[in-house]
Amino acid sequence: MESVFRIILFIMLMGLLMSPGGNRYTPLSRKEKRQLEQLVANHKFQADRLRNHNAHDYTFGNLTGFTFGYTKPRKGDKRQQLGCRDEGDKVSLFPQDVLNEASSYWKNEKGLYLRNISGVVRGDWTGPANDTQKLLHIPMPVSQQNWTWHPHNHSVSITPLPIDPDDDGGDEGEQRINGNITAVDGKVELDFIDAIPSYVNQRILSSYFANHTVPKELEAFADVNVVTCTAQLMGQESDSELHTVVLRGLHFKHSGNVIMTTHSAKFWGYEALAGMLAEIMQTADRSRESTDDAFNTTKEAMMPIIERHLSIIGDTDQAVPVSEMEQEAAASCEYIGVLHVDSVDANQYSGIDLRNIESELQYPVGRPHKRPPRLQMSGVLYSPDCGKKMTVGDAKGLLWNASLMKQNHVVVAVIFLGIINTLLLAFQMQKASTPSLCSRVSIWSIGVMSMMDGFMCMFSLMAILYRTQPQLQFTALAFVSFTYVSLFGLRFMLNITLSQIPEEFARPAAIQTPGGNAQDNTPGGDDTLPVTETQPAATPFIPSDADVSTALYGRFYFCLLAFVIVTTVTYGMTAPRRYVMEYVIVLGMASLWLPQIYRTAYRGTQQAPLAWYFMIGSSFTRLLPLYYVCLVKDDVFRHRIDRILPTLATLWIALQLFVIYAQHKFGPRFILPQHILPPIYDYHPIISQDDIESGSYGALFENAANGSLEDAHTDCSICMNPVELVVQTSDEQNNMDPAKLVARRQYMITPCRHVFHTDCMSNWMIRKLQCPVCRNPLPPM
Template sequence: MANSPPPFLFLLVIFLFLYLSPDPQAPIASRKLDRVLDHERHALDTLNNSTFGDLLDDQHTLNLTGLRKDHGFHWDLLDPVRDRARDQAGYVLGEDTVGLIDGSSDRRPLVYHNVTGFVQGTWRSTKTYAGPHLNLSAITPHGTYSSEEWTRNVTSAAGDIRIHFGEKDHGEPWNTTARRLVARVTIGEDTAYGNWWDMRLHGYHLEDSGTIVLTTTSEKFDGIFALPHFSLSKHAFTLGQELLNRTLNATMEKQKSGEIDDFSPWSSVVEGEQELFSLPHCEYVMYLQQHPLPLHPLESSAVGNGLAMKFFEDELRNPYRISPKLPPEMVMSMVAFSPDCGFVIESNGPPDVSPQEGKHLVGPKTEAYAIVARRHIILFALVIGSQLVLLVRQMKEASTPSTRSRISFYTIALLALGDGFTLLGFAFVGMSYEAITLILLATAYVAFLSAVFFEIAENENNANTTDNERSSRYGFGTVYFRFYLLLFGLVFLSLHATTWPSSLQAVYSTLLIFTYFSFWTPQIYRNAMRNCRRALRWDYVAGQSVLRLLPFYYLFAYPGNILLLKPDLTFLAALTGWVWLQVCALLSQEHLGPRFFVRESWVPPAYDYHPVLRADEEGACLPSGGKVLAGEDSGLANSSSPSASKAGESRDKGKKVFDCAICMQDLEVPVVPAAGLSSGGDADGGSAAAAALSGGLLARRAYMVTPCRHIFHSVCLEGWMRYRLQCPICRETLPPL
């Protein structure tokens, strides 16, 4: 029989076939790119041949998608919104507002020239039409929508907004007063469903006045090409037109050369959140006015303020000394409207709203955010380090097979999953934010140690094994493989969940968090099934509970958290209550018995080391010599062990004294009279038995009786059984705790 070709050759042929085959979509993509470039050139030519005011002039028509008269957009909102934006600028800039807007004033306010960072706040709706009534088939003849429901359509009266700014250039030589600006806007409604939408807006930032104009762009709205027409003055229109003429041409050249592989580089859809089905969405035009900073200028002139801000921002970017003070936060007024959906929203703040109800949009610059993030991440690293210390102490406590068998694997797995999430999350974020990469990766390494520490200990303990033990260790390898597979699967699912609707995101995150904080539930279950208690140190249980809740207290109770989450004390109280219930269950199992809240038929039979002791009806001895377990019918053999030498001695009614063979000290135990458990006993015996049964629950935890009927102090026998599962007296095998 001829030898078959090696599998490698077969795989190589398949790889070459797939790699060298021409892309059938290439001609289609090329034709689409040509069509897109033709449309963009036409739109740019329209912008260059237009003048300020053509948008609302009945004698002129801007031949741009969404701006023609027959498209039905609500452009009658533009003038009122611009007037409102001028009013907001006048409130913060004062008497020089008109001169700053039209470029005739020499004074310059102290505002950031580079606004990279975050701002967030609340908004209110001031005007709303009945809703979008557009002929989408006429506006976008090449596009089809899978639903008539519009996204980003604000219908509530109030909500929250967060804006992340990223500037594309830093003062080009040909234009030192206007900068390209890209903003990721997250807007949410204050409703029971909590709708949230993410979108990307493009625009420009005028450094002299601190004015920002942004707009969305899509196949039904050429927002970026009409951006200068949304300006507050002719001066701003000229600056914006010059800026866009250069930047848009440069972007189109990159599209043509293939440097940019995107048919719509100005799309409002956030990168990585492309929709599976095409849905119509509302367009936005947004005006932001930066408030002056509480700084002292070098002199009251344009040159003085310009130099002051230049020195100040250079110091922020390249600090030459450590300053205990953080730079002032950015404060911005906002007014926005949707030309197709017909609503207007404004930020809440003075003078229309009291400072207690809102201070417009407030947030840190990127440099200040990085400083705060470093400090908070260091504190989080200390929390993880404390968890690691508790873990090491618990591992020393569980250093024997007897103690290790009491611990639930799933409890440790849930705790390790949380550390694994921290590891991967910090690693991903560290690759994106260069300013805090080092501290993030260092913290991720500490979380990595916490996640794999039990695996390392298990491998060291099994270094010298027999063949059967090696197969058991290989079984542990399978468990670890499944653990890491689950970890990476949950991480990728969580990343994908960021593209889900806000309601589904809330359900998923809540379910994931409460599942993670159920880490003591498997231990409670194992205690009940094995009838064991004190599997974990109490400092470990309390410490891990508190330390793992601390980051969530920071995120949901501290308004200045680095994730910019809103405080949610109700959710935090529910989470704390759930962990507290689990700890109380473990505490009750410690003192009242592992199965005190479980029906006997629900769990397998297990030996009880803390039985009810009753006197022997025939006067025989108790442990080692008497009947021990209430209700047992099996005969008990006599014993001549030292532990029974004082079995008949009694210090008080209903109590007996024995010798503990481990510590050689007296052991006083409660005893139920034998007559009290029989049907023919007298009233005194029955009352004594009832009192012993009801009040001796905690007293029974002080002693332990082995299956061979030897009695010891609980502390003594538990310490012995950590190393040997044999009776200290007769060497009979003992069931594990």
């Protein structure tokens, strides 16, 4: 049966491996190729039109996405209206208030600016102040049926759709369109990649670095960098409404200005970027010369991007149909961004300092430099087709390379914490190396800590899989976490499980001895001393080590997988629910010593099973990452500041450690009622004369059967020396000699009625919980 199962499994695996992939390329039909050729031809026509015009005579014409716009308001009428754009360019894509706000961010002041703004900034955004500033939705038709191809001038015209001036576009479908956020304010994260595009001719770059001169093809990049920005837009109260928008544009190095736009089949932002910048600068009353220079610089810098885009979509052998491009474009909002990067404090940095910092961050060789300045910017994001305006105020962050160094430090610190945890567990395993000591440890306490490191290992592997920087440090972290779990954690849990199995067969029903009215003066002792009446029983079935390990490993990895799933689902919840789940998960993980408290009380173990250096050290290393995530501002995990969560976790762990200390000082059951826990077997029972006469101890007191209590002794099976027993006479039923209460601690009687010295049996039970004579399982001591 097993061989048949293996054959079926092999056939299934071969079928999966030999099955074709799900992303096979489907060739374009003749109609789709013709549509694609028309689209590329129109792009080239618009690119040539842009190349041959200046700022003062350039109009958008039939550029896709610019057919409609805001008309100039009439005298005495401040109401915004939409109209159709014509060659006279009397219609603007920007409403007047957005145009004024965008021009206010396009500054021309001199200062010390970062030449590379690759990094991540986070801040808040706000929408229009009131309903009167609500923006209209500019229609951008993308349906291929509205296209009309004009072969004589290589252009495409779009049939205008009728527009209702009273229609603001409505809110229909706002939840389904990416970027059409419904909140009035929220948070924003801007991830910039600022560099000369890699698709610029490598020969040009080689010539630049060889001759140390700027060739004509790169003159446009002397003052600007191509910037790609991934904007994460979310609401203020609930970040479940998350929208991701990718924009591309230019960063002007000497002024800190940034202009960028999206580009799709319904909005050709790359071809229009220079014209939009000219419109913004004219609104800001910039001189004609400066406007022409910015227009020409933008035009020359965007031409390689446009050509690269055409080479991608124009490859008819691997291209995507125009209909799919339009469907993707219709499901997203188009955005235009105008931002200004604040200058660096000249009192702290000089131009040489800034260049050394940027050079070291980009090409690290170990040169000393000052601390990199923070990246700070503000601006406006505007979506014409979705009617959204977002004012971004005082967004702050770190340069990408500086943030990468910060991530390196955090990951390395976690690696050291993992090494410390591994050493602590190794020392604890060495101390609790015998079955008796292992049986006192709670498997759940070790399991919770192993679960944390297992989650860290899986997190590191996912970071490596998705090529998250820094990969080398994440690889080391995955190795350390895997070592903790596989070589130490699971092994220790297996030893604990194997040592606790005999306890299930060594807990017979307990009864009180005839002398049960005697008092036990030991801490945590019972008023009555239970003794067990044992009868010969069949040998219990004890599972093999392989079966136990298989069950243990399966349960652990199942729990680990469930924990990962719950954590992943929690990350995607809305903010209020996620906050509650964070408290539940963190406090649940902080309850790592609670199972040990229960285990100690259940077994009635007086001696602390775990070393204090292990408990305190493990608690401290588990709390340190929580302190960093919740208390450090701008942490790499982007968590909010929360002082309550680490405080509760610290107090909760401290309370558990205090209870463990109290159990060691005052007894394992110092605060619990005796009836709620199972009775503890007493290895030092008080032997009464009635027990001897009734034969409860079998042949142990054959010499005392005739009433001679002085002959009540036997030999220890370990050291073979006599054992003096204490027998309670009938005269001592109510008032036993205290010396005898102390003397009974010198011997131990097992449930199978074998007698040993206390020292001999204690040393034996540290190694094995079995009777040295008959090999029957013994209850814990």
